[in-house]
Amino acid sequence: MAARLLEGGHDLQVWNRSPGKAGELVEAGATEATSVAGAADGAEVVVTLLSNDEAVRAVALEDGGVVASLGPDAVYVDSSTVSPTLSSELAAATGGARFVALPVLGAPSAVRSGQATYLAGGPDATVDRLRPMLDALTENVRRYPEPSLATTAKLTGNLILLSGIVALAEAFAVGRAGGLSDDDLRGLLSESPLVAPGLRNRFEGVLRGEHEAWWTTELGAKDARLAVALAREAGLDVPVAETVQQRYEEASGLDAGGYADGADISVVGRLYRRD
Numbered sequence: 001m002a003a004r005l006l007e008g009g010h011d012l013q014v015w016n017r018s019p020g021k022a023g024e025l026v027e028a029g030a031t032e033a034t035s036v037a038g039a040a041d042g043a044e045v046v047v048t049l050l051s052n053d054e055a056v057r058a059v060a061l062e063d064g065g066v067v068a069s070l071g072p073d074a075v076y077v078d079s080s081t082v083s084p085t086l087s088s089e090l091a092a093a094t095g096g097a098r099f100v101a102l103p104v105l106g107a108p109s110a111v112r113s114g115q116a117t118y119l120a121g122g123p124d125a126t127v128d129r130l131r132p133m134l135d136a137l138t139e140n141v142r143r144y145p146e147p148s149l150a151t152t153a154k155l156t157g158n159l160i161l162l163s164g165i166v167a168l169a170e171a172f173a174v175g176r177a178g179g180l181s182d183d184d185l186r187g188l189l190s191e192s193p194l195v196a197p198g199l200r201n202r203f204e205g206v207l208r209g210e211h212e213a214w215w216t217t218e219l220g221a222k223d224a225r226l227a228v229a230l231a232r233e234a235g236l237d238v239p240v241a242e243t244v245q246q247r248y249e250e251a252s253g254l255d256a257g258g259y260a261d262g263a264d265i266s267v268v269g270r271l272y273r274r275d
Contacts, residue, residue, distance in 0.1 A: 001049065001079070001104075001111055001137060006030060008136025015039035017055070040069035045133055047102075049079045052222055053086045060090055067093045075129055077102045079118075081158065081219075083226050084148035087121065091147045097123055100130060101147035103154035107201055108214050114138050121150025152230065159227045162220050163244050164199045166268055168206050173272035182207055205266030209273060216262035221248035247271065 002025050005012055012030040014022045015038065022032045033039035036059055040046045046066050050056045056078060060066040066076055067090075076094050078087065079102045091099040099122060106116025118137060120127045121144040134141055144150045168189075175185050189195050190203055205211025224245035231238040251268040 001047075002030065003028060003112065004114060005133065005136050008133075010133065010136060013039045013041070013043060017050070017059070035064065036066055037064050037069040040066055040071070040074070042071065043074055044071075045075050045077055045130065046070060047077045047079060051080070051219060053082045056080050056082055056086060056090075061093060070094065070098070074098070075100060075126060077130065077133075078147075079103055081154055081223055081226070082151060084151045084155075084230065087147035087151040091122070097126055099147060100126055101150040102130075103150060105154065105157050111137075116140065117142060119144065119150040119153045121145070121147040121153075155223060155227045155230060158223045159241055159244070160196075161198050162224055162248065162265065163240060164196055165202060165206055165265060166244050166247050168195065168199055168203070169269040169272050172207060172269065176273075202264075202266040205264060206269040209267055209270040211264040211266035213262060213264040215265050217248050217252040217254070217265055217267060218262050220265040220268075221245055221252055224248060 002012060002014060006025070006028050012025070013033050014025055014030045015033040015036060016022055022030065026032050033041075046069075048056055048059055048066060050059060058065070060076070060078070070076055075098050076090065077100045078090055081103055087101040090101075101119070101121040103119050104111060104116050105119065110116040114137065116138055117140040118134065119142050120130070120134070123145075124143070127143060142153070144153065171189070172185055175188070180188070185207065190200070195203065202211055224241060228238055228241050228245055231241065247268055248265060251265070251271055252262065254263060254267055254270055
């Protein structure tokens with residue numbers, strides 16, 4: 001996202017909770033700030049993209065955070081996958097008209113190429129103010145009148161993918177149990193219309209139990225947990241989602257395969273391999 005904004009001609013100030021991760025962006029023209037307040041200083045739009053509710057709440061709402069550092073006319077955008085409750089909380093903290101929830105549907109490659117879908121939740125006038133930024137990011141924007149609806153949409157999409165990966169892993173397990181080899185499974189299912197296009201990004205990862213880690217098992221479990229909590233708040237039972245959450249929690253205990261920040265969600269396939 002940051003690289004696309006730079007290429008779109010925007011001035012960019014960046015900050016990361018873990019220092020030392022902004023080198024490539026600085027080389028491309030971004031300015032690295034040493035604090036949240038420094039990153040927000042003078043900005044027309046401040047964007048957070050963090051791992052969970054706790055991280056967003058700390059960066060946005062604590063002393064020296066985003067809300068306290070916003071300029072008088074600035075818009076706060078949160079692109080994190082968080083609970084709808086937190087999105088509503090952030091909107092309230094900024095007065096309602098200065099906040100947009102903007103979660104993203106798409107792999108990093110889709111984000112980088114401008115093909116990802118952005119889910120924009122907030123007042124129309126506020127989302128319209130983001131048009132120069134959105135034009136640099138994507139042509140695919142779905143709009144919702146409330147931030148919480150955009151966050152709900154993100155959890156809905158994520159649950160489909162997380163559930164599909166577990167189903168694919170179990171289908172592989174069934175095939176192996178009956179004597180099919182991995183090559184047999186690849187030939188049967190890799191191009192099958194029964195396998196959704198979104199699953200094909202991780203087909204080989206699930207089959208072999210490894211994949212470049214850009215969505216970790218810990219974050220997958222977190223997203224499933226948020227979806228389950230949302231359903232329970234409405235008095236609904238979602239046993240499949242509960243099982244999906246459990247599977248990713250179990251997968252998070254597997255070897256990370258050399259990835260410092262955790263294994264990718266595709267390693268849930270390892271839970272079904274007898275070897």
